[in-house]
Amino acid sequence: MMSLADFYNGKRVFVTGHTGFKGSWLCSWLKLMGSEVCGYALEPNTDPSLFRILELETRVKSVIADIRDHEKLDAVISEFDPEIVFHLAAQPLVRRSYKEPKLTFETNVLGTVNLLEAARSLESIRSFVNITTDKCYENREWVWGYRETDAMGGHDPYSSSKGCSELVTSCYRASFFQNTDIALASARSGNVIGGGDWAEDRLIPDIVRSLVTDKELIIRNPKAVRPWQHVLEPLSGYLLLGRFLYEKGQQYAEPWNLGPHEIDSLCVEDVLRKFIEIWGKGSYKIESEGNPPETTLLRLDVSKALQKLGWRPQMTSEEAIGRTIEWYKQFYADQEAAKSLLEKQIREYEEKLGEAGA
Template sequence: MHYLVTGHTGFKGAWLTLLLLSRGHQVSGVATKEPPEGGMFKRAELADELVHDFRVDIRDTEGTAAAVSAAAPDVVVHMAAQPLVRESYRKPRDTYETNVIGTLNVLEAVAATPSVRAHVVVTTDKVYRNNNQEAGYAETDPLGGNDPYSASKAMADLLVQSWVRSFPGAPTAIARAGNVIGGGDVSRDRLLPDLTGAFASGRAPRLRFPHAVRPWQHVLDCLNGYLTLVDRLLAGSGQGQWNFGPGPDSFVEVGEVATLAAELWGGAARWELDGTNQPHEANLLALDNSKTQRELGWRGRLSFHDAVAWTIDWEKRVHAGADVRRVSQEQIAAFESRSAAVLLPI
């Protein structure tokens, strides 16, 4: 099977590329620019493994169409985005154009490429209108978004829903997921990269919102969910919207995550509170996975503790000089050998 992954040079994209290769698939990718020097895509030397490695900004309508057409994939997983809340305050126009117009360009390109048999568009848990409810948000809950990032992804989500209803084409589904963690993330303003970067350099990271609750999920659990959805689309069902989040034990305060990470890192690792004024971020975000568990049979394989421990283990081993590709492949093999955890509905 030939997969085209947009955003393949990013954190999730690199892990998805390696996971697909480990399962025997061919992979092509579309990304805006060269991968970051410290990112997993470059350090794991994934470029040579690709059928096509396109450098195209998804805001470029003609360029996106040409890349998808040239790749002629069986499956498209659209993950390319401006994915950071704080960056969306600094660059709102870029955020809206990338996340909304870019998604439209991918939809049009897929519609014009007859080889595509399944299309998964990845949005986020932040598409939901957040009222800090303790119960997880279900796929039927209303969408919204206070910050530019959340609003742009809600717009993209609605765009895909409208597109599917309006135009015939490849079976298409929306995957909504929350915070994912794992080794090799070098994105700005994300907790685990900030923590491990500081610990490795002997600094104490400063937390903006230590009491904010997030659903912490290992990247491999999330990506396995996307591929479970692809399999269902290829089998003739699975269209619609789907939540892929961790179990209830993974709804943990930022401060608790930082404390556990410091303990696992060892030595003098610790964190401090950042008391300066910060832009708005949602305090509580949780997903209701019951539909996904019931209808797709998908379950998480890693607990909250495991997700953090695997992330810290990856970073510590690589920081000590271990080969990025080998460490990542070992974690994928360990993940694949695990049976799905039995999780209660949220």
């Protein structure tokens, strides 16, 4: 079977949210495979920023603009005329969504509407993948993994906005894309880890900040179970899905869960302990009071992606944490070398995919 790299070589790919953590990894991978990439997002909002470290502004066509500005978005996407769209731009932080619910809904829901509207008028697009999250499900606090057919929901504004983005996606698919060449899917993945994330209020960036400043880490919700994965795992699912939509069309135009094997659904404290053990130092304190409520039990059923996409996780949680630590340690020792390490990690992951026949 043709490899992902063979498929993406020469394809015109539009990525929203390319200045963020996942977007920077995705653009790096696409560039390694030989795609022509146009990114659309706001300026990076962390310092350090993976986008800046990788100098992606010189390697992709990078447009710094707001997804809420539909006129600008229309103009940029129609000029680039993409074949494949990955929509990652979002306000992705739960805590910030409590402080700025309106901004979160405008970005995550109307931003998706703006992009889908822009896509409607373009004949070049074959695949459109909307990246949402495991948090889009109505949370039942049950032990089973959510299936793609379960109800959308979300108590906090972030989760709810992603549930809404899913509903918008399914509406556009049924109302506007069914008899067209645009195959529209969504991908729901869990919490990702990997080198180069410095977002606020996220476990791994918080651990890294505490380790490099020698400060004790304070954690909330230590027993919250999440589907943690290395960032390359869901990205391989997005890429696979983009390809299936392109080659096989509407039969793949549906929602897809992408998450770890059941055994690798760890709680926050497990991840933290493993991280400290592999890094070789660190300490933490639990302070749960005064924090906004968050879901404590969240698992994904990934049977559909396993069966129909042939996608499967390639790393154990230990390996994922190991690779993450390897990258951050390299970054704090030698920033230039961290750039090539990221590419090496992508190449090694491609080899794993090749060995697995994906």
